[in-house]
Amino acid sequence: MHNVIAHGASIPALGFGVFRMSGAEVEQIVPLALETGFRHFDTAQIYENEADLGRALEKAGAKRDDLFITTKIWIDNYPAEKFAASVDESLDKLRMDHVDLLLLHWPNDKVPLADQIASLNAVKAAGKARHIGVSNLPTKLMAEAIALSEAPLVTNQVEYQPYLDQTAVLEAARAAGLSLTAYYAMADGKVVTDPAIQAIGARYGKSAAQVVLRWLVQQEGVIALSKTANPKRISENFAIFDFTLSDEDMAAIHALARPDGRIVSPPGLAPVWDR
Template sequence: MEPITIADADVPALGFGTAGMDTDEERYDAISAALDAGYRHIDTAQMYDSESAVGAAIADSGLDREELFVTTKLDGGNRDHEAVVDSTYESLTRLDTDYVDLLLIHMPDQEPSHEETLDAMNELVSEDVVKHIGVSNFSVEETKNAIEHSSAPILTNQVEYSLAERQDDLLSFCIDQGVMLTAYSPIKLGDRLEDDVVQETADTHGKTPRQVAIRWLLQQPYVSTIPRSSNPEHVRENFDVFDFELTDEEMRRLFATEGDLDDALASKLGL
């Protein structure tokens, strides 16, 4: 897997999400299956209750910590300076690690100000317990303001992005600014899974519609994605996307399933 190199970080473009699982056993088994399948980018959050399972699965995997890229996110109630610092150290304990590769503001709509939160996150970067920082669910304007305020680069904005949920303005902005767009819910596609273009593309490559949807994301500049599943077969299926490549025409046709693609963005995408 070719990483996305951005802000002096090499980020595996395909990661594994850990939201929406009900029990520690389910989380541990899913994360272990992901690590066995080859995922080296694991995404968690304080609100997911999955940090301990991530830490345990990593410890039991036999992998060196340096082989992995681990992301977590601040809970909405942990946004003032003291809470950012204290809760991040608590996350490190649950994750059984000395550092996280990436710490995100999870949502843009909580107090106190983003500036106070970012100041504390930058302090953690200076202490080397957080390697990189970013945001999640931010608009273009909110991302721009975070970039302007933070002394450390904003590595990513993690948002819902898929064939059924385009983010054209944000993607264009991220490409211009050198910010990674991390796509969550990449296979939450609804009727897109049965779309003729998606199905025909899948048939052409001997792949599933879900694999086509993930590959479509990975071929876009500055885009990473973090599919999730507690089904080991689906975990492996979602990772099995590196032995085929979509043509430019296929990429354009897939974009067109959710409306026209602006010429300026098409140019930035090399399409």
């Protein structure tokens, strides 16, 4: 495992996400993920499983100092009168006095971005978040958020998988010293059956999923979130640091990007994307 450094944050390059996981699944899988070596866990208020994650980590006897925990503020909690209280509620559920990374989950122009960023900074100043960042922001909004923030933003968490070219946002993030955290790496399962990715995997003795996670973390400044509810897949997803993709293979995966490759773009939440 290696860490990505961004504005003083040292973030494990491979995280375990619990999006769309039930409480029972979180409580079953998280101890196995810990045993395998995962220390970076990613949740969100809207996932409604922060309490399950906190309980699972506590039951497994995980040492808080060994963990890197990310959660995200839901858009309904952006108003100043709700923001801090929602963070306290998240911390209660997680059974922690701080998170390592706190993100704004989606853009929401009903609350001025300056106010959202000010609330984020206040939480950090109060010691309830070691680092702060954003999620699902295109380059224009990311630049605005960076300019508005007193404390440095350390990541922009976005959909990033082989069929979606994220060059614009990745280059802008790098230029500003931010990392890029990639979610939906498996493109809703499409990469697992992709013949081109399978062929690359066969050359390394790795699965298509391992190849894509490796492709992500092999890019400068990129953190990958893996996710599985299948106990057998956990160790597979973690075993991506014992091989290196060739430049040709990296380029071949980049070449799979297509104009309609974006999967996550919910109406009413999605901003105007870079592509």
